[in-house]
Amino acid sequence: xxxxxxxxxxxxxxxxxxxxxxxxxxxxxxxxxxxxxxxxxxxxxxxxxxxxxxxxxxxxxxxxxxxxxxxxxxxxxxxxxxxxxxxxxxxxxxxxxxxxxxxxxxxxxxxxxxxxxxxxxxxxxxxxxxxxxxxxxxxxxxxxxxxxxxxxxxxxxxxxxxxxxxxxxxxxxxxxxxxxxxxxxxxxxxxxxxxxxxxxxxxxxxxxxxxxxxxxxxxxxxxxxxxxxxxxxxxxxxxxxxxxxxxxxxxxxxxxxxxxxxxxxxxx
Amino acid sequence: xxxxxxxxxxxxxxxxxxxxxxxxxxxxxxxxxxxxxxxxxxxxxxxxxxxxxxxxxxxxxxxxxxxxxxxxxxxxxxxxxxxxxxxxxxxxxxxxxxxxxxxxxxxxxxxxxxxxxxxxxxxxxxxxxxxxxxxxxxxxxxxxxxxxxxxxxxxxxxxxxxxxxxxxxxxxxxxxxxxxxxxxxxxxxxxxxxxxxxxxxxxxxxxxxxxxxxxxxxxxxxxxxxxxxxxxxxxxxxxxxxxxxxxxxxxxxxxxxxxxxxxxxxxxxxxxxxxxxxxxxxxxxxx
Numbered sequence: 060x061x062x063x064x065x066x067x068x069x070x071x072x073x074x075x076x077x078x079x080x081x082x083x084x085x086x087x088x089x090x091x092x093x094x095x096x097x098x099x100x101x102x103x104x105x106x107x108x109x110x111x112x113x114x115x116x117x118x119x120x121x122x123x124x125x126x127x128x129x130x131x132x133x134x135x136x137x138x139x140x141x142x143x144x145x146x147x148x149x150x151x152x153x154x155x156x157x158x159x160x161x162x163x164x165x166x167x168x169x170x171x172x173x174x175x176x177x178x179x180x181x182x183x184x185x186x187x188x189x190x191x192x193x194x195x196x197x198x199x200x201x202x203x204x205x206x207x208x209x210x211x212x213x214x215x216x217x218x219x220x221x222x223x224x225x226x227x228x229x230x231x232x233x234x235x236x237x238x239x240x241x242x243x244x245x246x247x248x249x250x251x252x253x254x255x256x257x258x259x260x261x262x263x264x265x266x267x268x269x270x271x272x273x274x275x276x277x278x279x280x281x282x283x284x285x286x287x288x289x290x291x292x293x294x295x296x297x298x299x300x301x302x303x304x305x306x307x308x309x310x311x312x313x314x315x316x317x318x319x320x321x322x323x324x325x326x327x
Numbered sequence: 328x329x330x331x332x333x334x335x336x337x338x339x340x341x342x343x344x345x346x347x348x349x350x351x352x353x354x355x356x357x358x359x360x361x362x363x364x365x366x367x368x369x370x371x372x373x374x375x376x377x378x379x380x381x382x383x384x385x386x387x388x389x390x391x392x393x394x395x396x397x398x399x400x401x402x403x404x405x406x407x408x409x410x411x412x413x414x415x416x417x418x419x420x421x422x423x424x425x426x427x428x429x430x431x432x433x434x435x436x437x438x439x440x441x442x443x444x445x446x447x448x449x450x451x452x453x454x455x456x457x458x459x460x461x462x463x464x465x466x467x468x469x470x471x472x473x474x475x476x477x478x479x480x481x482x483x484x485x486x487x488x489x490x491x492x493x494x495x496x497x498x499x500x501x502x503x504x505x506x507x508x509x510x511x512x513x514x515x516x517x518x519x520x521x522x523x524x525x526x527x528x529x530x531x532x533x534x535x536x537x538x539x540x541x542x543x544x545x546x547x548x549x550x551x552x553x554x555x556x557x558x559x560x561x562x563x564x565x566x567x568x569x570x571x572x573x574x575x576x577x578x579x580x581x582x583x584x585x586x587x588x589x590x591x592x593x594x595x596x597x598x599x600x601x602x603x604x605x606x607x608x609x610x611x612x613x614x
C-alpha cells in the first residue's frame with residue numbers, strides 16, 4: 060500500500076485532513092445578515108472520498124469556498140492538517156462550479172498555469188499540460204481558446220488545470236453537472252482511477268444521489284444552512300460499475316435513505 | 328431498416344475522422360462567397376464618394392457660390408500647388424508629430440495610472456469625483472492656460488492633445504480593470520498566485536479590451552487637441568493652414584486642409600484597428 064501512496068506518506072489513513080468546528084458564514088445584505096451556514100461540524104479523513112449531498116442553496120458551495128480558503132468564516136474554525144486555513148493553499152485543488160479558464164489563454168496555456176505560477180520550467184510544464192489535456196480527452200484542442208470549446212470541454216480543461224498542480228486534496232463543486240451522461244460516467248471513472256491508491260482526499264459536492272453512491276466512501280447529506288442530516292458510510296465494493304451497481308440491493312437501500320434525508324433536509 | 332446510411336456533408340479529411348480532435352471540413356464557400364459582401368460594400372462606398380464629388384463639382388458655380396463651398400477641382404488645384412511648393416508636407420508633418428506625441432504621452436500616462444490606481448478601490452473611490460470633474464472640462468478651455476504655461480510652440484499642442492487622450496484612455500482602462508471577473512482572480516489565488524500574479528496574469532490581459540477601446544476612441548481627440556492648439560496660436564501645422572486660408576477668404580485652402588486632416592485620421596484609425604485585432608485573437612470565432 061505504501062508504495063502506491065505518492066503524497067505525504069507520513070500521514071496515515073484516518074488522520075483528519077480537514078476539520079471544521081462550529082463553522083458559520085453570514086453574508087451581509089443591507090441591514091440584514093443572510094445565514095449560509097450555521098454551526099457546521101465536519102471531519103474529513105485522509106484518503107477519504109467524501110461526497111457532500113444537498114439540494115441547491117443548502118450552502119454546499121459556500122462550505123467549499125471556506126474549505127478552499129477563498130472567503131473567511133464568520134465564526135468557527137477550519138484546519139488543514141491541524142493548521143488554520145486563512146488563505147488558499149496549493150496542496151488543495153479546487154474545481155469551482157463556474158468556469159474560470161482565462162479566455163485569452165489556449166487550452167494548454169490554461170492547463171499549465173498552476174505550474175507557471177510556481178515558476179517551473181517551460182518545456183517541462185508544457186509536457187505535463189499536454190499529457191493532462193490528453194487524459195481528459197481534449198487532444199486536438201490544445202491550441203483552442205476557451206470560447207471555441209463547448210461547456211463540457213471547458214469543464215474538462217478546468218479539471219486538467221486543477222490536476223496540473225498535483226494537489227493532495229481535491230475539492231470539487233458539481234464538476235460533472237453540465238456534462239452528458241456518457242462523458243460524466245467516463246470522467247467519474249477517470250476521477251476514481253486518479254484517486255484510488257493515491258492517498259488523495261476528495262471532497263465532492265453534488266445534488267445527484269446516484270453520482271454520490273458511485274463515487275463515495277462516505278456521503279454527508281446537508282440540509283438547510285449546512286445542517287448535517289445524515290452521515291452515511293458507503294460500503295459498496297469497488298470498482299463500481301455505474302450500470303451494475305444500480306441493481307445492487309445495498310445501492311437501492313442507500314439510495315432510499317439518501318433520498319429521504321434530502322427531503323428531510325429541505326425542512327427547517 | 329437496420330443499417331445506417333452514411334451521411335456526407337462536405338469532404339471529411341481522413342485525419343479528422345481518426346483522431347479525437349475537432350472535425351474540420353472545407354467550408355465549401357468560394358472566394359466570391361467569402362469576399363463578395365466586403366467587395367460590394369467597398370464598391371458602394373466608392374460609388375457614393377464619386378457621386379458626392381461629381382454632384383459637388385456640378386453644383387458649385389451654377390447653383391452654389393464657390394467662394395463659400397469651394398469645389399473638388401478647386402481643392403485638387405490647391406492641393407497640387409501645396410504639394411509643389413512643399414507647404415503641405417511641412418505643415419502636415421508638424422501636425423502628425425503633435426498628434427503622435429500627444430497620443431503616446433496621453434495614452435501611456437493614462438494606461439499606467441489606471442493600472443496603478445484602479446485596483447486600489449479606496450483610492451479610486453476618493454479620486455473618482457475629481458477625475459470626472461476634470462474629464463468634463465472642455466479641453467479647448469485649457470488652451471489659453473497652456474499658452475501661458477508652455478508658450479505657443481509645439482509643446483502646447485502636444486500637451487493639449489495628451490490631456491484629452493489621457494482622460495479617455497485612463498477612464499476606459501480603469502473600467503476594464505474594475506470589470507475583471509472575480510472568478511478569474513480567485514482561480515489565480517487558488518493556484519497559489521500573489522498580488523503580482525493577479526496583476527500581470529489576470530488584470531492586465533482582462534482589461535486589454537478596455538484599454539484598446541480607450542485607444543481607439545481617443546485617436547480623433549488627439550487630432551482635435553492638436554488642431555485646436557494650432558487654431559488658437561501657431562504659425563505652422565494644418566490648424567494654422569486653416570486659419571491662414573480662411574483669413575485670406577481662401578475656401579479652397581480650408582477644404583483642402585480638411586481633406587488632409589480626414590486622411591490623417593483614417594490612417595491612424597486603421598493602425599489602431601490592426602492593433603486591436605492582434606490583441607483580441609481570443610474573442611469568439613467568426614460565424
